[in-house]
Amino acid sequence: MIDLYYAGTPNGHKMTMCLEELGLPYRMNRIALLKGEQFAPAFLAISPNNKIPAMVDHAPADGGEPISIFESGAMLQYLAEKTGRLMPTDLRGRTVVMQWLFWQVGGLGPMAGQNGHFSTHAPEKIPYAINRYVNETKRLYGVLDKRLEGRDFIAGDYSIADIACYPWIVPHEAHGQRLDDFPNLKRWFQSIAARPATLRAYEGAQQSYAKDSGAKMTEEERRVLFGQK
Numbered sequence: 001m002i003d004l005y006y007a008g009t010p011n012g013h014k015m016t017m018c019l020e021e022l023g024l025p026y027r028m029n030r031i032a033l034l035k036g037e038q039f040a041p042a043f044l045a046i047s048p049n050n051k052i053p054a055m056v057d058h059a060p061a062d063g064g065e066p067i068s069i070f071e072s073g074a075m076l077q078y079l080a081e082k083t084g085r086l087m088p089t090d091l092r093g094r095t096v097v098m099q100w101l102f103w104q105v106g107g108l109g110p111m112a113g114q115n116g117h118f119s120t121h122a123p124e125k126i127p128y129a130i131n132r133y134v135n136e137t138k139r140l141y142g143v144l145d146k147r148l149e150g151r152d153f154i155a156g157d158y159s160i161a162d163i164a165c166y167p168w169i170v171p172h173e174a175h176g177q178r179l180d181d182f183p184n185l186k187r188w189f190q191s192i193a194a195r196p197a198t199l200r201a202y203e204g205a206q207q208s209y210a211k212d213s214g215a216k217m218t219e220e221e222r223r224v225l226f227g228q229k
Contacts, residue, residue: 002026003056005046007033008205010109010167011072015053016201017163018076022083026055034221039228046070050228057082073105076160086160093156100147100154100161104168108144111136112168115175123222134176141169141182148184152191166192170202 004019004026006012019026031037031052038050047054047070054070061082069075077098080087087097115133118126144165147154154161169189172179179186192198217225 001058003029003058005029005031005043005052005054007031007052009052010112010170011051012053013167013170013201013205014072014164015055015075017166017198018079018086018160020197020200021158021163021195022079022085024079024083033225034217036224071105073101073164076101076164080160086158086163088156088159096155097159097161101164103143104161104164108137108140108165108168111140112171112175116171117226119176120174121217121222121226130176137175138177138181141172141177141185145182145185148188151184153188158192162188162192166198 002019002024004015006015006028007030016028031043033052037043038047038052043054044050046056046068049070051070053072053075054068055075056066056068057078058066060067067078069078077087088094111133114129115137118129118133122129144154153159154165166189169179169185179189
């Protein structure tokens with residue numbers, strides 16, 4: 001059994017997508033970010049950076065004590081290695097998957113995240129910041145679109161690279177992007193959206209970067225989520 005510590009953000013959806021795809025049993029432990037539950041000592045013992053997702057595997061492959069893991073990229077890699085699925089075992093195939101996984105966690109996620117923050121959640125609209133991150137998100141969409149030319153998935157077969165990227169494309173409208181501008185990306189996106197595991201992972205979920213989500217925050221919630229020093 002795996003304990004998943006989750007909220008309905010793109011990074012949280014990565015893990016429900018992966019766990020559903022692998023068919024691994026897991027318990028969902030929802031972390032109320034706007035209430036500050038990510039700062040509770042019990043959660044910090046698992047995720048010292050006070051971010052979701054995080055997880056505890058109570059049945060690790062080595063048969064030892066439970067393993068706690070934070071950082072979504074590390075979690076995806078761990079689950080792929082645990083099951084022998086969603087990542088090639090040969091050197092070259094694995095290297096391709098890991099490159100695109102790191103591309104997501106180091107580029108697409110942070111840039112789209114800042115896009116969402118300044119476009120949706122920031123208390124004041126700063127045109128330079130919005131334009132900067134909307135344009136960089138568009139550039140990264142273009143990189144992924146070019147990669148997907150002539151390919152069904154990012155690294156050959158469906159893998160953790162696809163799972164890592166997909167949730168950051170879901171809020172494309174709120175991020176100022178049109179999938180029609182990226183035909184290869186759109187085809188890939190629609191293919192993954194139709195997968196049964198994806199449908200289960202997103203069932204009942206709300207988009208973190210819905211266009212009006214920032215307006216619904218109270219000042220106290222905004223302070224909890226963005227005001228920590």
